[in-house]
Amino acid sequence: MSLDQALTQAQASIPECVASGFVDMSTGMLLGVKTVDSHPGEVLDLVAAATGDLFQGRNVVEIEKLFDRSRGITDRKSHYFQEIIVFSTNLLHVFLRSKKDENHVAVFVTRASANIGMVIVRSRAAMAAIDASV
Template sequence: MSDFDSALQQAVQTIPECLAAGYVDLESGMLIGIKTVDSHPDEVMDMLAAATAEMFQGPNVVAIERIFKKARGVEDDGSHYFQEMIVNSDNLIHFFMRAKSAADQVACFVCRRSANLGMVVTKARQAMSAVEAAA
């Protein structure tokens, strides 16, 4: 198993009630890697990458980032304002976080909704350094 696969697997094991960890390259729109405790159709995996790219780099999101930067007097140097996003569904928590060393890469951690959100965020942030380093 590669270091990257091991890092994703370790994230799934250490983040509370984690069911899946994925890593997306926003520039190419590709799902670089994924580890899940269950199997999913390929179409879902392909859509995850596209949806993640839209969430972080869709035209409306980029426009909002520019407005926030301008309102706060931050120079628009092409960097991104939004670093993390949490999406809750009826049964799941989806925690997305942008890589610090590669702003065009995002990890997604999917956990049961019963997980403590604070612990999910804390453990995901801890796991992200290993995932990012192995990518």
């Protein structure tokens, strides 16, 4: 299955999903996106940049270093932050780090009225198919 097909399938399976995307944080690129509405390219570019900031921003990296130091870890093999959920006025944003490549993150946007539990469960299930597509 292609990335576009996996994103389309994810959007169909996640309750009230209005957008799905896949970000490569190492390049800052949005590798794929599916939305119910059209959005200007600048907005989509900002999604990729914001995703990188959420997972790899300076303060996040410092928190991870502090966690490592407090636990005596000197050779961290993975990041602490794997999933981030953001509630906005009308939407719910779910960011899931890929288990296959830590530099890849799937983004799912649903209406705020969606059942959060179902959104998380279906987002996690969709991530497996997205990981398999890249």
